[in-house]
Amino acid sequence: MTVNGLHHVAYRCRDAKETTEFYKKYVDLDLTIAVAENKxxxxxxxxPHVHIFLEMGDGSFLAFFELPESPDxxxxTNTPDWVQHLALKVADMExxxxxxxxxxxxxxEVVGPADHKICQSIYFFDPNGHRIELAVDTTTPEMARELGRRAKPMLDEWSKTKRAPDVDELMHSNARG
Structure with missing residues (x-):
């Protein structure tokens, strides 16, 4: 048994039409499904709500709900703006x-590109205040193997100390491995 991929991720929006227009204009996502229901x-x-689906290149969807009768x-407020975000993959640096x-x-307003070694990214906010990241995967096969090998020990150490290791050459060196 396995999960095959992402069908959709859903967020709330303030205005479905404005959200659809923003994502079409700036990120080339097309509205392909809209479902309106009262229950x-x-x-x-x-x-009452409308559930909109914006299709991505792989057939998965970025979806939003507009809920006009719910509180704003x-x-x-306890989570920094940079933490909760949606990262969407693009083909290359160009x-x-x-x-x-x-x-x-x-x-x-756009931040980046930021070099995270595993990807290069830009960040911006959509009209609803959701932080969006557009990312180019720059992970080499060797780096992926090494990161995979280190993932569990890194998490175990983090769980004990709640601190990053003092030195992480793989992620903070100038060379890509």
Whole structure:
């Protein structure tokens, strides 16, 4: 038994039309499904909503709910802005730079590209306050093997100390391995 991939990830939005237009204009995602209901299918509770699905290149979806009768959206004030984000994969650095230019030209503040060794990324906020990352995978096969080998020991050490190791040559050196 295994999970085959992502079908969709869903977030709340303030305005479904504005959200759809933003993602089409800046990230090339098309609205392919919109479902409006007055009751929640899984619980039967009253909650008028529209559920929109924006299709990504691999056939998975970025989805949003607009809930006009619910209290205004609140972001988690105890979590820093940079923590909760959605990272979307792009093909290469040229594509990443093109998206950055499009966003900046549209008046959207963009951070990056940031070199994380495993990827190069830019960050921006959508009209709902969700942080979005566009990333180019730069992990080499050797780096992936080494990161995989170190994952459990790293987590075990973190669980004991709640601190990063003093030196992590793989992730913080100038050379890619």
């Amino acid at each position: 929640v299918p899984s619980t039967g509770e009253w909650s 959206m609140q972001m988690d 594509t990443l730079e093109q998206y950055k230019k499009r966003l900046v030209d549209g008046g959207i």
